[in-house]
Amino acid sequence: MVSIKDIAKQAGMSPSTVSRVVNGKKHVNSAKREQILRLIEETGYVPDNAARSMVLKRTFTVGIVLADTFNMFQRQLFSFIERHLGSFGYHTHFFFVKFEQSSEEECFNQIKAEKLDGIIMIHEIQNPYFYESVKKLKLPMITATFSRPDFPSIHVCEEDAGYDAVTHLVNLGHRKIKMISCNGLSSGNQRAEGYFRALEAAGIGRNADKQTVFVRQYTTEFGMYGMRELLLRGRDFSAVFAATDELAIGAMRVLKDEGFRIPEDVSVVGFDDIDISGYFMPRLTTIRQPLAEIGERTAQNLHKYISGGREAGMNMVLPYKLIIRESTCALAQ
């Protein structure tokens, strides 16, 4: 492997000069710069990251905290984030965490052990202690698709989006609207809050115990659990708002198996607009999160934060969009 010394020797200069050229510093004679550049090209020299890391005290790797379930939404989002992270030269280290106290603690310990440049959370750890500890570490951290005080975050306004989704149902004439959401995640609560606000705006009473069911994970399987629970309570509803497309898909699966037609008997609205939603049968009405942009901004923002300090990593609220497809229709008279 060709090193900086080899280049220096061949050019008849010192390693420092080569280093300056490689790092695009000033104070280098342009003729010499040219020559070195040519040499680098010829030899295929690439600086050794480990050596740079050691002196720069940077590892060029960022951690990504994901839910252990790694659902479709997260996989899609991750894929966008990853592309951009790569373009800034970062490697990735994954932390899969379960919905358990012990797993969250374990995650923190690992994070502490690794020497990361920064960390991206696309899963919301519940324990507040986690966030305080990260803050003490002074480790640049950014949250995507949810927000936490004290950390930059990239997300949409969940509550407003929930409100719009449910208002769409209300405008279609629905009054008996149920919701399936998720426990312990702020997005689950905020989307539910939007749901209640829309209900109230429509003059429909709020009765959380009867109207909503909160499950433990944003997965198709838990969507099925949620729907079964709703069905067990009674069949007097004409619409369901699921906090997530995956929840919606699980719910629709149960509805279908129980003989309901969608949307004729029950309208369903999801949230996220994951890949499959536009192909599903019926195509799912949902709130679209701008995944590509969230991914790009997250990576960009973390990079700025790492290289420019806390102020550089800003908070961003991106626009969402209600996508009306086949899973919702006007309430039959």
Add this chain to the structure above:
Amino acid sequence: MVSIKDIAKQAGMSPSTVSRVVNGKKHVNSAKREQILRLIEETGYVPDNAARSMVLKRTFTVGIVLADTFNMFQRQLFSFIERHLGSFGYHTHFFFVKFEQSSEEECFNQIKAEKLDGIIMIHEIQNPYFYESVKKLKLPMITATFSRPDFPSIHVCEEDAGYDAVTHLVNLGHRKIKMISCNGLSSGNQRAEGYFRALEAAGIGRNADKQTVFVRQYTTEFGMYGMRELLLRGRDFSAVFAATDELAIGAMRVLKDEGFRIPEDVSVVGFDDIDISGYFMPRLTTIRQPLAEIGERTAQNLHKYISGGREAGMNMVLPYKLIIRESTCALAQ
């Protein structure tokens, strides 16, 4: 950050001794070993990877080559691989490659520039030159879900699986069976080969031009293209075998939109058994690849290859399974 010297100083010993303990070497007095271990525990000392890398000449990072489309199947597989890679202490570097000569070359150049410990391919690069070049680099490489001579690989027997999928259709009474597959990927060709073999075994003539359509990518969108092409050629078929679940989903979408009932009018079989397939409407009959196991073996095998040499990284052919669900039924008389 606490370093090996700090530990040594506190223990009143030399860094060498601490290093020996950390790396589990012999020739260390067990009392001293105990003491050092305790100190490490107390201080939370973790060896610096960059420093180790430099002297060991290993980066602890492995590359993963993926299709630029990063479809659902790949995302699922990747997620399994990643977990196991992490458990061996590897970080990850991603290479997204397009179906283009230039992108494949670019990928190779990047791989060469990075100093990786090894590389996992879950996307099949077409240019044979790529594989030769990697061989010359002596970079441990392993392929998953497809195979290449000279490299260890983990996969199922694609051709047999294709044969079984189509034979299932034949047993249901179908004779007019079309196939949608993918160009330039060995899995696409092998699955098609199984399809032809099953047709021939059933005494149905082979006529590739009429029976099959080859698209460019394993995505839902291309599944739609493929189905439209088939429909344009005529509507005299009662079953379709798609080389991939995503292709099948796209195909079903078009079929549905054109007024066909699945499976009453057209039976559909997919391949892979991705997450969504068991929830889709109708639930998709498909060939299940043992994704979790493929992921685990791939990571394990690469690790063995890296640390034990070429012989340690073996070839593995894993069993697949035909999963019969709702998208196929007997041909109406």
Add this chain to the structure above:
DNA sequence: ATGAAAGCGCTAACAT
């Protein structure tokens, strides 16, 4: 069994 010393490839003062 243990320690001293060299060196991995790079960058950043510092000196010129």
Add this chain to the structure above:
DNA sequence: ATGTTAGCGCTTTCAT
């Protein structure tokens, strides 16, 4: 503008 030097944290001969 350029070179010299030290040092980042670790492992590994080589002595002892």
